[in-house]
Amino acid sequence: MAKIKNSNNSKIVVLNQGETILIQNSEVPKNKDLYGNLFLAVQGYKHITRKDLDENKMFDDKAKATILANKKELMENVMEEWVYTEHSEISEKKIPCQLCSRPNTFVYYIRNQKTEAELHVGSECIKRFKGIGNIKQIGRDKREANKRLEKEKRKIEFSQIDLRDIDFVQDSEQKFKEIDIVLPYELYTSIELSLRNLNYLRTDYVQNGGDFQKTKEKYFELKKNHIKLWNQAEEFYSKNKNNPLICNKHVGSWIKEKDKNIWISISKNNGIFSTETLKFIYEQEFIKEHIKDFNQCREDKDIRIIRKNGNNIVFQIKNRNYPKGLIFEVQSKWFMENIGCYCLSEKNYQFGKKDIDVTKIIIPETPRNLEEILNRINYVLEKMGFIIEVSGITNYIYYKRIRKQLEEFNIKKQDINNIYKKINFVMIIESFRPIIFSEDDESVKKSFKIRLRLLIHRGKWITKQEKEDNERIAGKETALQKQREFI
16 A cells, blocks of 8 residues: 655646736735745746746745645735726737637737736636626725735645645545555544544634644644554555455445444454344445355355346256256345355355245246246146146247146036136246245145146136137237338
8 A cells, every 4th residue: 555645746837827927917926924935936937837846946935835735815816906908809810818828819908906017818818807806896895805814824824834745634535535445443533533633723723823833733743643543554454455354445335325333343343344244245246256255155056156137146056957057036135144144254154045035036037947947847737737838929828738637626527628828927936936946846746736726717718729819810910010110
C-alpha cells in the first residue's frame, strides 16, 4: 500500500494565463499583509507552474499558500475590481483574447476600477464580467468586507502551517476511503476521528480565529497521531490482505449499506467473517468468487454449482436419472444462510442433496430440463397407465392415458376414449419438485398419483382426433404469425 505522498508535480499549472494576467493588473494582490510577495512575484509570467513556485524565491510562504490553497478567494476579490466598459467592436481580423488567447472577431473591453487597467477579451471570457458592476455591490458594507478579509487571512495563515505537505489531510482522507479491506473497529473509528479533528481544527481557526501558535502545535500533534494510526492500518493490511476470510472494501461497502450492524460485527471481529456474519453475505461478486470453494464442499458429487444467475445460484444434477444434466436454482441469500456460510468457515463441512430444501428450488423451463424430467418420470407413470408427451407440432404438453385404468382412477366408461389432457410445465413441476432428488420410483409414483387423481376429474380430457384438430389449427396460426413477422 502506497505511503501518504507529498503532492509536488512540477508541471502542474497553478495559475493559468487568465488568472495570471488579471492578478498582474489588479490592486488587491498588492496587499502584502494578506498575500505576501504575490503581486511582485507573478510579474513577467504568462502562467505559473508548481515548478515556478519552488524555484522562484520571490514567492514567499504567504504567496504560495494563497495560490495552492486559497486561490478561489483571491480570484473572487480580483474579479470584483473588473467591470465591462459596455464598449465592444467587430474586428476585420481575429484578435486573441488577452485572458485565454482564443481568437475572436467580436472584441469586448473590461476595465479595472482601481488601477484603470484595460483588457480586451473574447465572447466567452466576457461572460465572467457581464453586469458585474450592476449585480454585485462594489461598495460593500465595510464591516462585512473586513470580516470576510479577516477570515481569508486566517485561511492563508492556516495553509502556511504545513506548506511542504499542504495536501496532507486531503491525501489522508483519500487513502482512508480507498483502503481495500475492512479495518478493526477501534482502529477504523480512531482514524475517522483523527481526520474529523484535523478538519475541525482548520474550520474552527478560519471561522473564529484564536492563538495561531497553539493552533499550529495542535495541528502537528494531530498529524503525528494520524500518521501513527495510518501506519497501524498499513501493517494490518499487509498481514491480512491474503486472508480468505477478510472482508474486502467492495463487500464491506455493500453490507454497510444493507445492514450497518452486520458491518460493525465484522469490523469488531478484526474485519474477518465469521459463520454468523457470512449468513448475510450474498453479494453477487462475492458469490462468484467462491463458487469453486462451494463445490469443494460437496458430499454428493452428482450435483455441482455451475454459475451465478442474478440473485440465484445455478446447480446441475447429473446421474443415472438425469444423464444429460438437470438444471435448478436456489436463491443466493438462502444458500448463504443455510450452506455457503459453513462452506467458507468450517474446515471439514460438506453438503449434499439432503441439505437443499426442495421447496426453495427453482427449475427453469427449458427444453433440456423438460426432456430430463420426462425421462425420469415417464418410466414410472407408464406403469400407472399414463405418460406425458410433447407435441412435435406446437410443443404443447399432454397427459396421455395409455391404459384404461377404470377402477383405480374411477374413470367412467363413456370417457374411455378421452385420453389426452393439456397441461403445462408448471403443473409438472408442482408434482416433480418434491421428488427431484429421490432415487426410488415409489416416491415418484406416490407424488404423481395424487396429482393424477385430481386431474382426471377436473377439466376436460379430449380424444386423439380432437387433439390433432387443435394442433392443426394452432400450427396454421403459428405459420401465419411467422409469415407476418418475416414480411
